[in-house]
Amino acid sequence: MKKSVKVLSILLLILIVFSSSAFAVNYLGYGMRGSGVNELQNNLKALGYLDINRTTDYYGTQTRDAVIAFQRDNGLKADGYFGPASRVALENVKTGKQNSESKPEPTKPEASTPPKTSTRYPRVLKYAMSGTDVKELQEDLKSLGYLKINNTTNYFGTMTVDALKAFQRSSAIGVDGSFGPQTRTTLLKALEGTSSSLPNRGDETSTATKINAVIxxxxxxxxxxxxxxxxxxxxxxxxxxxxxxxxxxxxxxxxxxxxxxxxxxxxxxxxxxxxxxxxxxxxxxxxxxxxxxxxxxxxxxxxxxxxxxxxxxxxxxxxxxxxxxxxxxx
Known part of the structure; x- marks a missing residue:
């Protein structure tokens, strides 16, 4: 009996040391609890990766899936663990910076290719959000003829929402006025000039394009x-x-x-x-x-x-x- 108690005590001590080490190197993972998890959830929610009404201090499946989505979007190993590399990427995204360590260098375009093809949007963009990526989105929408403003800003307002909806309709994708993965992919293709479904804004929209957009x-x-x-x-x-x-x-x-x-x-x-x-x-x-x-x-x-x-x-x-x-x- 005494031997069993001694073994359990040793295992418990090892577990405590391991947990402390994990926190010391700023690792968060599935099943963990604490204020750090709550802070992570608030950040992921603000960036559009975590769709929950109220944040908690528990690292569950929703948090893990949100971390994986964030890691994929930022060129990181998508393992669902929030470690130093993910933390640096998150801070860079929050401050609107590009993470040169975690993101691959974009391929240098050919002379005939518009420079906008290397655009990377690190997060989902929605109404009322702010940042340099919002300004970049506005510039892209303006270049395609969907946003009629003189000066772009860092704020995602109603004019940006309406411009995105117009782009989504003419591209025959879901119309919701937010800038998620599907809209991002379609926009980048349009900027490359390879989108077959995107009509010339100076021409009348074809019947087929109208039908696709309606459906x-x-x-x-x-x-x-x-x-x-x-x-x-x-x-x-x-x-x-x-x-x-x-x-x-x-x-x-x-x-x-x-x-x-x-x-x-x-x-x-x-x-x-x-x-x-x-x-x-x-x-x-x-x-x-x-x-x-x-x-x-x-x-x-x-x-x-x-x-x-x-x-x-x-x-x-x-x-x-x-x-x-x-x-x-x-």
């Missing part, structure tokens, strides 16, 4: 609940949803399914194209439900049973209630 916007609201009379991202009814999606993409339609059924041109079921409005007779005679056709016999709409969702036209319920389609996007 991308529509899909970004999957899961939003249903409410009769709803016409905002808090809750939609079917025609409020289609009207909102079109408005987000610079187009307008009337408010009800019945009136939308009179817009555009009639399309036979065999000639349906992506972006066409499809109509159904559900709870009353005539067009009482509307959705947006996605191709492959699928459409997206705000349903009373499941909110915004993608459904098959061939499903028995919708197939028997289908009454026609209209082509509105031109």
């Amino acid at each position: 991308a916007t529509a899909k970004s609201y999957i899961g939003v609940p249903y409410a009769m009379g709803g016409s905002t991202p808090k809750a939609f009814d079917c025609s409020g949803y289609t009207q909102y999606i079109m408005k987000q993409n610079g187009m307008s339609v009337t408010r009800t399914a019945a009136s939308q059924y009179n817009e555009g041109t009639s399309v036979s079921r065999s000639n349906l194209q992506r972006g066409d409005f499809v109509f159904f007779e559900t709870y009353k005679a005539g067009a009482s439900h509307v959705g947006i056709y996605l191709g492959n016999n699928e459409f997206i709409s705000a349903t009373s049973s499941s909110g915004v969702r993608i459904t098959k036209l061939t499903d028995n319920y919708w197939n028997t209630r289908y009454i026609g389609a209209r082509r509105i996007i031109k």
Whole structure:
């Protein structure tokens, strides 16, 4: 018995020494607790990597995943442990500096390649954030013709939000006005001049690009609940949803399914194209439900049973209630 107690005491002492050493070299990892963890969470939250309402002093899976995302974005080993290299990178990002030790030197562009192709954005950017990277984003949006201002600033305000939304729409990606990984990748491609989906801002946007943008916007609201009379991202009814999606993409339609059924041109079921409005007779005679056709016999709409969702036209319920389609996007 005494031998067992002695062994346990030794193990406990080793554990204490190890933990102390870990803290001494500023390592934080999964399962640890303390004010250092809370400070780390607050920093990751401010940079857009940690999406939680309230920070804690516990290093759990959400903190680990946020650290991994931060490490990937900054060219570090993505192991989820917050050590000296990650700490230096975090401080540099917070102060708007480039971390020359943790980030690979960008490839020197060819003479014909715009210098902006080497741009690296180290964090997710959102409304009300500030920093030199915000100013750089504004300059990029301005160079592409999306931001109409004389002087760029370090503040992410409503004009930057609107410019990003316009860029996201014309690039057929999710429209939310924030600058995350997908938008960053698309922007860098656009600056390189290799984005096939990005139209010339001086030319009229093509129908295909409009359709792609509408569908991308529509899909970004999957899961939003249903409410009769709803016409905002808090809750939609079917025609409020289609009207909102079109408005987000610079187009307008009337408010009800019945009136939308009179817009555009009639399309036979065999000639349906992506972006066409499809109509159904559900709870009353005539067009009482509307959705947006996605191709492959699928459409997206705000349903009373499941909110915004993608459904098959061939499903028995919708197939028997289908009454026609209209082509509105031109």
